[in-house]
Amino acid sequence: MSNQVLKHYRFAEKPLPQAQYTWPLFGSGLDQLGKDGRAVEASLPHFEDDQLLMRIDAISLCFTDLKEIDQGENHPRLKDRNLQTNPIIPGHELSMTVVGVGSELSDQYSIGQRFTIQPDVWVNGKSIPFCFGMDGAYRQYAVMDQRILAGDAGNYLIPIPDEMSYSAAAITEPWACVEAAYRMGYRTSLRKGGKTLLLGASEARSGYSIAPKWLADSAPEVVYCCDVPADLKEILVSRSSTLGFQLKEISREEIATLKITFDDLLFLDGPAENVLAYSNHLEKGAVIALYNAKPLSSEIEVDLGCLHYDEILYVGASGLEIADAYQKTYPRAEFKKGGTAWILGAGGPMGRMHLQRAIESQSGPATIIASEVSSVRLNALREFFLPLAQKNGKNLIFVNSVEERPEFERVMQECLEQGGIDDIEVMVTLPGVIAESCAYLAPQGIVNIFAGMKRGVKMALDAWQIIGEKQVRFVGHSGSGLDDQKAVVDRCISGQLDPNLSVAAIAGLNQIPDGVRAMKNSVYPGKIVIYPQILDLPLTGLSELKDTHPKVYALLGENGTWNMMAENALLESLLS
Incomplete structure (x- = not known):
């Protein structure tokens, strides 16, 4: 295929087909992807005046896809969906080109523009992810409607320059998840306007104090007290009248039965078993603060699933100032410089x-x-x-x-x-x-x-590592947001990041099941990239290109890495 034909492809100058191939999921397991192990032929989707038609140029396979395929209707995101009658198309890491523009969008978009997508789409406060709440990337063409173009965070499409390869654009989404893990900010105070529980014990110390300005700057709406020392209770009564938060006594039985969830859960000198017993009463982004003057007699159990998915933060202090647990050691998200x-x-x-x-x-x-x-x-x-x-x-x-x-x-x-x-x-x-x-x-x-x-997977831990002089912190994060992915694209454009270093293998649309299988069995050390406009390209590791596509192999970068020149050569040789 000539460079002229590649130009026609890049700028979407060729006539559109009447049909496309897709990989809908009809149940749980790889045998439920497509029909009889094959992609399903479907009509080219119709797009309305306020919608875009996109050609999908590259798909990066992800373990989220694998979980969705393996679990089917048992996946938490699909539990209310009958996949036999209403299948879903997996895939959420992709690169796209505009091939159709609705009349109402003609002043905003043009044929040939390139985009990727932040798949964590929210509309009217409801999460409808691209690949769970709507069909995903395992297909050749897709319609972008107003849920994507004008969602809660604005436009979930992210522009991609012509100088970036299709594969790199697709991999910006997993890179955004990596980037997000280092961009998280954590509270150093109670959640303002939230619900706080102070849980004491018979052995709780007297002498606790709360820094007045710290509390005033982050006063909760409600502070619940359970077995709190009398002198601390007096402080809270006084502060509640001046700061206007509600102060409520609550028993352990009421905590269990009223199903109240807390933004901040402060354990004052209680036994280790208290931590696990009450840690399921938490809002997302909650802080668990541990206070004790000496090591606990047994380990605490930390729910690693909640820590990761619900972004629970564990802090602690051995002293009597409540603010110290939050402020003494800031939980860095970024690497320590020179560490x-x-x-x-x-x-x-x-x-x-x-x-x-x-x-x-x-x-x-x-x-x-x-x-x-x-x-x-x-x-x-x-x-x-x-x-x-x-x-x-x-x-x-x-x-x-x-x-x-x-x-x-x-x-x-x-x-x-x-x-x-x-x-x-x-x-x-x-x-x-x-x-x-x-x-x-x-x-x-x-x-x-x-x-x-999974939530419920627990790790036994010596809490003194959090409370005592060592002051270690445990953080977790899942997924990414629109700003995270935009930041990754900006880093790619500026030359600070090359996502293609992550590519380990490539394949065509019909080889998606082979790619998913290889991902499950850890066949390749990096990412598998699918080129859906190429129907048949056997799953091929980059080093294997030397035998199968020597001209493409010759264009690989330093250390045999994927790049735009190799991608262009692949498209030139196979799109014809």
């Missing part, structure tokens, strides 16, 4: 993105530990990222915590002797492994639970 970071489970697609970000961050860590339990993945990390680390002046250490246990322990002991690890980015879903990693934290170290676990 030591550990990417725990660095070999998967998302782990590799976190590792790339740590290496390329000019204000990030000086030393980075990348751990894996697979020697194959670890060798792939070493081969790919060591040159990048050397280029950026970073000390990159690779460890296998299972197959090379003595070396792992030596490296970690050396880290402890040098002060400990400042940031642990968690990509694994094993509570015991996560708990073990905490032993290597530096004072004021941060554990970021990036990997998503």
